[in-house]
Amino acid sequence: MKPRAGTGSVTKSVTKKLYIKTYGCQMNVYDSERMADVLAPLGYGLSDNPDDADLVILNTCHIREKAAEKVYSDLGRLKPHQQRKAEDGGRMIIAVAGCVAQAEGDEIMARAPQVDMVFGPQTYHRLPEMISKTKRAVGEKVLDTDFPPEDKFDHLPEERVRKGEVTAFLTIQEGCDKFCTFCVVPYTRGAEYSRPAATVLQEAKRLVADGVREITLLGQNVNAYHGDGPDGREWGLGRLCRALAEIDGLARIRYTTSHPRDVDDDLIAAHGEIEKLMPYLHLPVQSGSDRILEAMNRKHTAAEYRHIVDRLRSARPDLALTSDFIVGYPGESDQDFADTLKLVTDIGYAGAFFFKYSERPGTPAASMREQVDDAVKSERLSTLQQLLDSQQEGFNASMVNRTLPVLLEKPGRHADQLVGRSPYLQPVHLDIPDSRHAAMIGTVIDCTITGLTGHSLFAVPVRDGQAGSDSTNSSNTVDSSNSGSPTPDSADRGQERISA
Ligand code: SF4
Numbered sequence: 001m002k003p004r005a006g007t008g009s010v011t012k013s014v015t016k017k018l019y020i021k022t023y024g025c026q027m028n029v030y031d032s033e034r035m036a037d038v039l040a041p042l043g044y045g046l047s048d049n050p051d052d053a054d055l056v057i058l059n060t061c062h063i064r065e066k067a068a069e070k071v072y073s074d075l076g077r078l079k080p081h082q083q084r085k086a087e088d089g090g091r092m093i094i095a096v097a098g099c100v101a102q103a104e105g106d107e108i109m110a111r112a113p114q115v116d117m118v119f120g121p122q123t124y125h126r127l128p129e130m131i132s133k134t135k136r137a138v139g140e141k142v143l144d145t146d147f148p149p150e151d152k153f154d155h156l157p158e159e160r161v162r163k164g165e166v167t168a169f170l171t172i173q174e175g176c177d178k179f180c181t182f183c184v185v186p187y188t189r190g191a192e193y194s195r196p197a198a199t200v201l202q203e204a205k206r207l208v209a210d211g212v213r214e215i216t217l218l219g220q221n222v223n224a225y226h227g228d229g230p231d232g233r234e235w236g237l238g239r240l241c242r243a244l245a246e247i248d249g250l251a252r253i254r255y256t257t258s259h260p261r262d263v264d265d266d267l268i269a270a271h272g273e274i275e276k277l278m279p280y281l282h283l284p285v286q287s288g289s290d291r292i293l294e295a296m297n298r299k300h301t302a303a304e305y306r307h308i309v310d311r312l313r314s315a316r317p318d319l320a321l322t323s324d325f326i327v328g329y330p331g332e333s334d335q336d337f338a339d340t341l342k343l344v345t346d347i348g349y350a351g352a353f354f355f356k357y358s359e360r361p362g363t364p365a366a367s368m369r370e371q372v373d374d375a376v377k378s379e380r381l382s383t384l385q386q387l388l389d390s391q392q393e394g395f396n397a398s399m400v401n402r403t404l405p406v407l408l409e410k411p412g413r414h415a416d417q418l419v420g421r422s423p424y425l426q427p428v429h430l431d432i433p434d435s436r437h438a439a440m441i442g443t444v445i446d447c448t449i450t451g452l453t454g455h456s457l458f459a460v461p462v463r464d465g466q467a468g469s470d471s472t473n474s475s476n477t478v479d480s481s482n483s484g485s486p487t488p489d490s491a492d493r494g495q496e497r498i499s500a
Contacts, residue, residue, distance in 0.1 A: 016054040017045065017053045018036065019047050019053035020032045020035060021059065023071075026256070028099075034156055038127050038128065039055070050078060052081070053092060054091070055131070056078060057097050058074055058095070058098075059097045060101055061100070062098075062099035063099075075096070075114060075115065079114045093117065093131065095118070096119075099120075101120055102189075105118045116140075117130050119143075120188065121188065122148060122152055122174075122190060123152070125156050147190045151193075164211075164441070166212060166214065167213070167421075168214070169218050170204060172194065172195050172217045173192065173195070173227075174219060176192055181295065181364040194227035197229045197239075201247075205247055208247055208250045209249075213251040213252065214250075214254070217237075217241075217244075217255040220257065220500060222255045223236075223255065224259065225237040238268075241255070241267075241274055251407060252278055252407060253276050258283050258284075258500055263308050268311050269315060271312055278423045279424070280322075282324075283305075283309070285302075286298060286325060288340035288341070288342055289335070289336035295329065296329060321348075323353075324353045327340070328356050344391070349388060351392050351395075354384055356378065399449045400449050404428070404447055405423060406430070407443075407444045411434070416432060428459050446462040447460060447462060448460055
């Protein structure tokens, strides 16, 4: 996954090539973009090609199985390019960043001598110093996996709005204090930290002034947000959303990823009161069994989760939910798995991420006895997947013939086609003449959904004239590259689950 090229002012012209490979979640995509912002004043411009880059950064993720092995194999592929560049008299600096770097920094340094810099998610604002240190001499290595006392965000340059983007991510919270027994985030991202509300609002206003219409607030545990408010009080996520909703020109607000335990009364009320807060919520539950939830240290029961969902749906009846599930957690019995299926059946999801449990070194669950046999995990995963897929298909099919507001985001792959998003993050394809795209991108228009393919919807504008009179391509052609995402929010925004 590549960070997008920015268009904001850069104080120095591009003289060096920067290649960043981003693994994993949207928080990492955000971090990669910010790294590019930090490096732009040093003359680094983003390149699509690692082969002759001056600086390669692998921004890693520890959520997936065998995450470290994937990093080592990418490092192996880079080595000959680094050598060739050196033979030509140049230098390719190779850096490993992100959660694998944080967790396994020393080992990376020992196993991969081609690596010049290893740094964690909390220190990339120090990139200029790290580069200058490593440039002093070939062989000078930098390992920076501190949790520094200074606030990273205070040392980052202003985020540059990416050309033509009408949606943006904004990190408001990082880290986690929950310590679920299967998760590395508390160890790699550190303790919970919330950015001050005034800073978030200022950044949001700037994004909107630059053309952004939809902001997704990011955090590993985003609804644990408790930032200092401009009124001297601590603000929760509900209060923050209310203030964001007052920004003229901002059409949509989303947030991800939430923990059920941190869904408070004010946030539930906010879902009922704020029209700009989209009726689409990712609320991971992981399991429907109280026994497994306790073993996971999730700090809530299945009944409490159901109660939260009931309250959210009372506040916002059109709310659609997505979730994360882990099957085959150590000790999971047939009955525990049946409880999960029952919960899924009762709640009804619009999409989900689902995984077989896999050990994460250093987490409590990794050393638990009663690891579930892989064949059992696979069978359970397949059963759960069928149920969740059928729910998602039903949810998408229920959109047909409905009128939905669609935020128009960008041209489609085909001529005279625009792609937007429904409130539920489904890609929506419209036949709109190219000549009208510039005027329409960034607007929200009511559309009648006429059909679907995979996970993509297609639609026609409700009001005459929005499509333009020369629209002749009404063949419901959907760009298949934009369909097939298991969940709408993992579609072409490249999002994987963050955490919580
Ligand atoms: S799964 Fe989420 S809530 Fe649990 S420890 Fe990881 S980041 Fe924290």
